[in-house]
Amino acid sequence: MTARVFMDALVGQVVGNITSLGSKLDLTSNSHLNAIAGSANLLLAEGLTLFQLRQIESDVRWKDHLGFQLALKLALSRRCCEAIAVPTTLTVVFAMYKETERMMSPKHHQYGEDFIRRKVEQLDWLCADLPLLSWQMEIVDDGCPDGSGAAASRVIESLRRQEQVQVHYLQDAIDQHHEVVTGLSAVEQSRKGGSVCLGLANAYERDPSATHYVCYTDADLSTHLGQLGLLVQPLVDQKALVVCGSRREPQSVVLKEGVRNERGKLFIFLWKKLLPQLNFLVDTQCGFKAFRADLLPHVLKQRLENQFAFDIELLLRTQLHQADQISKVGIGWIDSDALSTTTDLAPYLSMLKAIVAMYRQYVPQRADADAFAALIDDLNENEWEALLVEMTPFLASHNLTELLASREVTPERLRQASLSEVNQRETLKVE
Numbered sequence: 001m002t003a004r005v006f007m008d009a010l011v012g013q014v015v016g017n018i019t020s021l022g023s024k025l026d027l028t029s030n031s032h033l034n035a036i037a038g039s040a041n042l043l044l045a046e047g048l049t050l051f052q053l054r055q056i057e058s059d060v061r062w063k064d065h066l067g068f069q070l071a072l073k074l075a076l077s078r079r080c081c082e083a084i085a086v087p088t089t090l091t092v093v094f095a096m097y098k099e100t101e102r103m104m105s106p107k108h109h110q111y112g113e114d115f116i117r118r119k120v121e122q123l124d125w126l127c128a129d130l131p132l133l134s135w136q137m138e139i140v141d142d143g144c145p146d147g148s149g150a151a152a153s154r155v156i157e158s159l160r161r162q163e164q165v166q167v168h169y170l171q172d173a174i175d176q177h178h179e180v181v182t183g184l185s186a187v188e189q190s191r192k193g194g195s196v197c198l199g200l201a202n203a204y205e206r207d208p209s210a211t212h213y214v215c216y217t218d219a220d221l222s223t224h225l226g227q228l229g230l231l232v233q234p235l236v237d238q239k240a241l242v243v244c245g246s247r248r249e250p251q252s253v254v255l256k257e258g259v260r261n262e263r264g265k266l267f268i269f270l271w272k273k274l275l276p277q278l279n280f281l282v283d284t285q286c287g288f289k290a291f292r293a294d295l296l297p298h299v300l301k302q303r304l305e306n307q308f309a310f311d312i313e314l315l316l317r318t319q320l321h322q323a324d325q326i327s328k329v330g331i332g333w334i335d336s337d338a339l340s341t342t343t344d345l346a347p348y349l350s351m352l353k354a355i356v357a358m359y360r361q362y363v364p365q366r367a368d369a370d371a372f373a374a375l376i377d378d379l380n381e382n383e384w385e386a387l388l389v390e391m392t393p394f395l396a397s398h399n400l401t402e403l404l405a406s407r408e409v410t411p412e413r414l415r416q417a418s419l420s421e422v423n424q425r426e427t428l429k430v431e
Contacts, residue, residue: 007055014039018071077230088211088212089207090123091207091213093200094287098146099152120159123135126228141171170184174187197300207293208294213231214293218288239325245328246328254332254335268284275355281326305354360373371411389420
């Protein structure tokens with residue numbers, strides 16, 4: 001049997017094992033998670049090399065098999081970790097705000113994900129029997145009124161993982177005047193960014209070495225942490241400083257529900273007008289990025305942003321600190337919108353206003369960018385919503401590449417769109 005025939009037969013077997021998962025992949029389900037991990041283990045047990053796994057990944061015949069594609073990502077990630085040749089630590093950071101229900105098991109809440117236990121299991125799987133690789137986790141309570149931090153501590157105690165998993169509180173850091181949160185006087189001023197940056201700083205303080213890689217992710221299970229090796233490989237092999245997981249690469253695997261696509265396209269268009277230094281990136285907001293720990297002091301201190309646009313500031317400061325050291329990797333990402341705190345907040349306009357501040361602080365001013373910056377500065381939420389309603393048909397008829405190349409979306413057109421609802425009301429009054 002030739003190698004190609006063998007691989008085809010093996011893939012066919014694995015796909016057959018998980019076909020029943022279909023497009024309804026549920027990362028909170030034990031049976032689904034076990035099927036995916038079991039499929040990854042089968043690919044690994046057959047001795048497929050990283051090169052062979054990449055060949056399978058590029059084969060279009062398997063693109064529509066979501067469960068298999070995620071299993072393949074896990075197998076690739078594990079092979080990347082097996083290649084690590086020096087003692088290495090992985091730290092995972094995430095913030096929590098109103099996560100007490102999502103922290104529950106699915107048996108105890110309809111939206112429960114038992115996400116701390118799941119994340120621990122995923123990291124255990126990735127690092128199992130790899131003596132050079134260890135992991136830690138830094139969880140930061142972002143001023144949660146529902147006691148997410150205390151609930152997390154109880155889960156960690158029940159798992160007996162207190163040495164590996166630490167819980168911190170943003171309020172404590174503010175009270176102690178920690179330098180990484182000097183821009184905050186109250187937890188209400190943070191929307192994820194302050195807490196994630198505190199977690200990154202805590203990880204660096206514990207281990208500042210260049211073989212310590214610090215990843216931040218979201219509290220939910222959208223991104224399986226078994227994929228962390230995909231981020232680690234460019235840090236090790238390409239000497240990257242930051243690696244961004246992306247949902248918009250050719251090898252990305254995405255299952256997404258919801259209605260945020262057109263808003264997201266316009267958001268990307270506008271921030272690229274302001275910060276062309278990051279034009280090689282598209283998906284800056286994917287909650288799966290890894291940093292070399294010794295970079296962190298250069299990008300965390302004296303930040304402007306503690307809310308949802310903190311990702312872009314960290315990336316921009318990295319690029320300005322040392323150009324062309326940011327890599328991107330296509331990942332598997334399964335939407336977890338049911339309990340999302342960011343969906344309700346719809347933070348695109350506030351993020352754009354924060355990016356305007358970054359533009360003015362960090363990069364040379366340009367006339368074309370100034371016009372977009374002025375527009376964003378002037379918009380209020382009602383005008384932003386009116387703009388989106390007016391522009392949706394145009395945005396829906398253009399993919400992102402077409403939109404970015406278009407000359408039709410000018411500051412003047414967007415300003416008129418933002419006033420469309422006001423103009424309609426005035427017309428009705430006259431009539």
